[in-house]
Amino acid sequence: MAKLRPLVVPLTxxxxxxxxxxxxxxxxxLKYSADPAYHQYxxxxxxxxxxxLNWRAAWLLADLPATELQAIFPSAQVLIEILSSPQKDGYLREIxxxxxRLKLDEEEEGxxxxxxxxLWENLAMASATRIHAIRSLFKIAETYPELKLELKAYNDDFYFQGLSPGIAKQIRRLFAGLS
Structure with missing residues (x-):
């Protein structure tokens, strides 16, 4: 017997x-973000x-399965452009x-x-945003090993300013794995 879903009229x-x-x-x-009727909103x-509101929407979107995110954002271009604009740190972190979580083409990865x-270079940026940024760099460097050498230049005490000792230790471990 087919499972009946309750009839819910989507909100405006x-x-x-x-x-x-x-x-x-x-x-x-989460009940709204899980419903595809609200994905466009x-x-x-x-x-x-x-x-x-934009950071709150990004926060909810970041929890969606990757396949749904890919359907909502078939191209990451618009999101990548946001990273260059003056926005709040928390919003940029969620972006x-x-x-x-999106599949990027080569140009988008660049x-x-x-x-x-x-974002990593910006010491005024919130540490949580910078941490997500540096982890992204390491993820991309896995695909393009020639970037690992460039990343090593950022393993300098200067870039660890403002990071807690625990977070700095985690990031240093990432750098140690570049070899």
Whole structure:
């Protein structure tokens, strides 16, 4: 016997935005993000200039399965461009997490590498954003081993400023594995 789904009328985009603004618990928001009917709303809000909501939409999108993310963002270009814009650190961190779960073509990988490198170099950036950026660089360097030599230049105490000792240790281990 076929499983019957309850008939739920999808919310309008405006009502969905009101729910996001109300800042409900993550469990409440996950019911919406898990429903494909809301994926387009999440994409639009994520790419919007609304600094109060775009990071929250990106945060929800980052939890989706990679196949669903790929359907929402068939090209990572628009997300990579966000990394070059002056945005809040938490929003950029979530964008990096989303991009890391997408299949990138060679050109996108190059653009993402450059953008992630700028995030790592920016000592004013929140450490969580910088950590996700450097991990992205290592991931790309696995595909393009010639980048490993370039990455070694960033294993300098200068770039570890502002990182906690535990996080710095994790990143140094990544650098140690470059050989």
């Amino acid at each position: 985009k405006e009502h969905f935005i009101e729910i996001l603004r109300a800042r409900p618990r993550k469990e409440e928001l 999440l994409r639009e809000i994520c790419l919007s200039d609304d600094l109060q 990096v997490k989303i991009i890391n 653009l993402f590498y450059e953008s992630a490198l700028k």
